Amino acid sequence: MKLVNLKFSTQVHSLLKDSYEVPYYSHERPPYPSDTQSNEELDRAIALSLAEDHRREGPAQDLEDEQLAKALQESLNVDSRPRFGNPFFPPHVPEGLLGILQCDRSNCAGCDQPLGYGRFLSCLGKTWHPNCFCCRLCNKPISEREFSVQGRDAYHRDCYKELFHPKCEVCHDFIRTNPAGLIEYRSHPFWNQKYCPRHERDGTARCGSCDRIEAEDVRYHRLNDGRKLCLECLDTAVLDTKACQPLYREVLKFYKNQSMKIDQEIPMLLVERTALNAARESEKDGHAHSAETRGLCLSEEQTISTVVGRKPRMPMGPASLFTEPQKLVRHCEVTAILVLYGLTRLLTGSILAHELMHAWLRLDGGFSNLPNDVEEGICQVMSHIWLSGELKNMTSSGSSSAHSAIEARLGEFYLHQIVTDSSPVYGEGFRRGYAAVRQFGLSRTLEHLRLTRDFP
DSSP states (O other): OOOEEOOOOOOOOOOOOOOOSSSSOOSSSSOOOOOTHHHHHHHHHHHHHHHHHHHHHHHHHHHHHHHHHHHHHTTOOOOOOSSSOOOOOOSSSSSGGHHHHHHEEEETTTOOOOEEESSSETTTEEEOOOOTOBBBTTTTOOSSSOOOETTTEEEEHHHHHHHHBBBTTOOOBOOBOOTSSSSEEEEHHHHEEEEEEGGGGGOBBBBBTOOOOTTTTTEEETTTOOOEEEEEEHTTTEHHHHHHHHHHHHHHHHHTTOOOOOOOOOOOEEEEEHHHHHHHHHHOOOOOSSSSSOOEEESSHHHHHHHEEESSSSTSOOOOOEEEEEEOSSSSSOOOEEEETEEHHHHHHHHHHHHHHHHHHHHHSSSSOOHHHHHHHHHHHHHHHHHHHHHHHHHHHTTHHHHHHHHHHHHHHHHHHHHHOOOTTTHHHHHHHHHHHHHHHHHHHHHHHHHHSSOO
C-alpha cells in the first residue's frame, strides 16, 4: 500500500468589508436642494458659508480641516476625485468631500451591474454585491467572514471540505488528519482505493482474488475456508475441480503451442487453503514459496482433499461445496498440480501456467538444481505470457460487455502484481527472466538455462 501524506490547506480570507460609512450611504439618490429654492437664496447661503470660513483662526484651522478630510478619504479607500463626473452631487458640497459622498460607479464581479450606493464586498481582487459573492458548489451567498478558495473559485468552508477533502472508501467518513495536520490514508497501488489506516488493523476483509478491501455498504461472499470474494470476482470464480478441467486443457494447449508439450498426464486438483498449506509443508522440493500459496507442483506421494461442488445460484448464497480425499501416487517427477479454489478464471489460469512450468522443467530432466529465483522467475514469465495472450484475445474479439470489461481489468491487475512484485525470488526473478525472453526469445533463453542454470 502507498502511504500518502496530503497537506490539507484551506485558504482562509476575511470576507465582509463595509463601504462608505458616510451620509447619503444608500442605493437612493442623495438629497438635493429643493427645486423651489431660488438661486438668490442659494448664493446667499454660499456667501454666508464663505464668510464664516474667513473668520476662522488663520492657516492652522485650514490645515486641520485638510488633514481630517485626507484621513477620512484614506481610511475609506476611495478616491477624492469623481471617476465619471458628479452631475448628481449637491452643488453646495465642498470639493474635498466629493470622494466620500460619491457612489461606487464600478461594476459587480458577479452580476456586472454597477455597485452604486450601499455595502459591497472586496475580495479576490474584485468587488461584489453581497448577494453576488456565491459559493462555487452550492451557489448560495457567502456571508461568513472566512471562506475557502480553490483556484479562482470561492467556497463555503463546509462545501470545500465536502468537495475536496478525501473520504474513506470503506467507512465513507472524512479521512482524519494526523497530529502533524496531514491527511494520512492508504491507497491501493492498482485500484487507487483510498481508506483510513485503521482498516488495515481492524480486521476489515479483502477480496481473495483482487485484493480490494471490503466497504461497509458492500458484502463479500465468504468461502468455506474463511476467504472472501467480491461479487465481481465471484462472477468468474472457479469453485471445483471438475469446472476447472476445460481451463486446465487450455493452458496445456498453450504449452503445446510454445513447442513445450507436456506428454505426461498430470492430475490437477482445486483445494482449500488448509489443504494447500499442508501440502506445501509436506513437499520437500527445497524451493521458497510465497506467504500466500495459491498453487503447488507436487512431486511426493500424498493424500489430498479436493474440492467438489457447484457454484451458488445466488451471489450471496451457499456454495454447496464439500471435500473428498484423493490419493496421489507418484509415477514420475510430478505427482499433481494443486490450485487454490475460488479464484477467478484468469487468476486460476495464470497459476496453472506457473505450476505447469515447474512440471515441464522437472519432466524435461535438463533443468535440475536451478536457483530459486531463476526457476520461479521463468515460471512467472510463462504466467505473464499466458495472461497477456488472454487479454489480447479479449481485445481482438471486440466484446464490449460490462462482464468482459471487468474481467479484462482483473487481468490487468494480475499482470500488475507479477510485474511489481518486490520479492527477490518471484519479483526480481521475473524481471530478469522477462528481460532475457524479450531480448533473446523464449527458446534461446531456455537453452541458456539448460546450459548455465542462469538467465543470459
